[in-house]
Amino acid sequence: PVTNLREKEVPTAITPAVSKVTEKIPTDQVAQFAPKLRRVAYIWSPQLIDLCNLLPRVLHRASRVHTLIESYGLLTYGPITVLPPIEGGKEHLLTFHSQEYVDLLEFLNEEEDSEKWMEKKEEFGISCDCPSFPRIFEVAKMIVGASLTGVQALTSKEYQVAINWTGGWHHSRRDEAAGFCYVNDIVISLLKLTESFKRVLYIDLDLHHGDAVQDAFAHTSRIMTVSFHKYSPGFYPGTGSVEDVGYGRGRYHCVNVPLEDGITDVVFYTVVKRVMFEVQKAYQPSAVVIQCGADCLVGDPMNSFNLTLKGIGNCVDFILRWNLPTLLLGGGGYHTPNTARCWTQLTAVALGVRLKSEIPDHQFFLEYGPDYQLEITPSNRPDLNTKDCLRTTVQTVFRRVRLVFQVLSIGNWMLVQ
Numbered sequence: 037p038v039t040n041l042r043e044k045e046v047p048t049a050i051t052p053a054v055s056k057v058t059e060k061i062p063t064d065q066v067a068q069f070a071p072k073l074r075r076v077a078y079i080w081s082p083q084l085i086d087l088c089n090l091l092p093r094v095l096h097r098a099s100r101v102h103t104l105i106e107s108y109g110l111l112t113y114g115p116i117t118v119l120p121p122i123e124g125g126k127e128h129l130l131t132f133h134s135q136e137y138v139d140l141l142e143f144l145n146e147e148e149d150s151e152k153w154m155e156k157k158e159e160f161g162i163s164c165d166c167p168s169f170p171r172i173f174e175v176a177k178m179i180v181g182a183s184l185t186g187v188q189a190l191t192s193k194e195y196q197v198a199i200n201w202t203g204g205w206h207h208s209r210r211d212e213a214a215g216f217c218y219v220n221d222i223v224i225s226l227l228k229l230t231e232s233f234k235r236v237l238y239i240d241l242d243l244h245h246g247d248a249v250q251d252a253f254a255h256t257s258r259i260m261t262v263s264f265h266k267y268s269p270g271f272y273p274g275t276g277s278v279e280d281v282g283y284g285r286g287r288y289h290c291v292n293v294p295l296e297d298g299i300t301d302v303v304f305y306t307v308v309k310r311v312m313f314e315v316q317k318a319y320q321p322s323a324v325v326i327q328c329g330a331d332c333l334v335g336d337p338m339n340s341f342n343l344t345l346k347g348i349g350n351c352v353d354f355i356l357r358w359n360l361p362t363l364l365l366g367g368g369g370y371h372t373p374n375t376a377r378c379w380t381q382l383t384a385v386a387l388g389v390r391l392k393s394e395i396p397d398h399q400f401f402l403e404y405g406p407d408y409q410l411e412i413t414p415s416n417r418p419d420l421n422t423k424d425c426l427r428t429t430v431q432t433v434f435r436r437v438r439l440v441f442q443v444l445s446i447g448n449w450m451l452v453q
């Protein structure tokens with residue numbers, strides 16, 4: 037039994053009300069009442085956690101995230117299945133990354149020095165932002181293997197949601213590490229998904245623009261990328277203006293929603309819901325990938341957005357209610373306890389259950405002080421997003437997204453002719 041649910045809040049997916057209803061009406065009608073029970077695949081193994089704990093910019097974050105999720109009893113709750121990651125190999129990395137870059141990561145794994153590779157490191161982005169570290173290549177393969185295991189879970193049709201909180205590295209380029217991202221598990225997963233799904237939608241909720249994922253698919257309409265992020269002079273990576281719409285066949289299949297500091301749960305959710313409603317109507321995706329970077333939360337050292345678990349949770353819940361095969365990935369998140377809180381909450385959202393506020397006792401309990409609560413409180417910093425600015429941005433996005441619908445319908449029309 038899930039030990040840490042609020043007593044009265046039985047999981048919404050199987051509330052007693054539904055069981056009462058089924059007693060009274062003939063079985064063939066029950067389907068319309070029973071809310072869709074979502075089967076969720078949670079990708080995990082001890083090795084995955086041990087390796088991802090080594091990532092220099094998020095040291096030991098992987099174990100905090102997993103242990104908190106486990107402490108709430110979510111991994112023994114009905115419709116979730118824990119799947120160990122397949123062994124990622126060079127061939128998986130090479131579906132996106134260059135041979136030379138992959139060879140460099142393999143060389144760096146053993147941390148031997150050699151003149152040849154030393155000056156190349158800089159050229160491939162292995163520098164202060166993305167320092168080299170022991171077992172870097174094993175970590176890269178494992179992260180990609182985990183995200184691909186999530187993809188496999190969805191294409192098997194046995195699961196509606198797949199979760200890999202060690203993935204979501206959206207800045208990594210074909211032949212360059214960037215913004216703490218060493219391999220782009222997202223691009224590799226999206227490529228795999230397009231083998232089974234006609235139109236795949238990528239949504240990036242991280243504080244930073246999902247630049248490398250957008251650029252990888254800027255020329256195709258097979259994948260539509262939508263990114264909500266802070267966009268202001270000098271803020272990394274500096275791309276993602278609303279004018280950034282993609283090229284050629286991919287034109288209008290890149291959507292960027294630039295935002296300012298201080299955005300709150302209600303404003304963020306309103307913008308995401310309205311934009312994603314239009315995108316879903318126009319593009320009609322058959323599968324979705326969501327990067328859930330937690331550096332958009334209040335309390336993150338980035339100190340930019342003013343979001344709590346409620347804001348990002350409502351956004352993910354809105355998209356999951358489309359009942360499309362959906363892959364949830366991690367990403368940024370430099371306040372480790374808050375990142376663990378966030379992805380625990382999102383795991384519960386995927387399962388349709390509510391969690392009690394008290395952090396359960398567990399190995400890292402003391403790191404959740406001084407309140408030891410699941411929820412985080414917003415700050416009273418000003419929201420620099422003015423109503424006019426947001427309205428203009430959203431209207432501009434609407435106009436472009438509706439063009440996607442026209443492209444799609446012309447495409448269908450030509451198919452019919």
Ligand SMILES: O=C(/C=C/c1ccccc1NC(=O)c1ccccc1Oc1ccccc1)NO
Nearest residue numbers: 093165215216242244272329331337338368370
């Ligand atoms: O989160 C990201 C990228 C972050 C980033 C990219 C390029 C340069 C700096 C970046 N991050 C930071 O400055 C940053 C800001 C707040 C807290 C930790 C941050 O990183 C770290 C993390 C650990 C150690 C040093 C720096 N993308 O989603």
Ligand SMILES: [Zn+2]
Nearest residue numbers: 242244331368
């Ligand atoms: Zn980020």
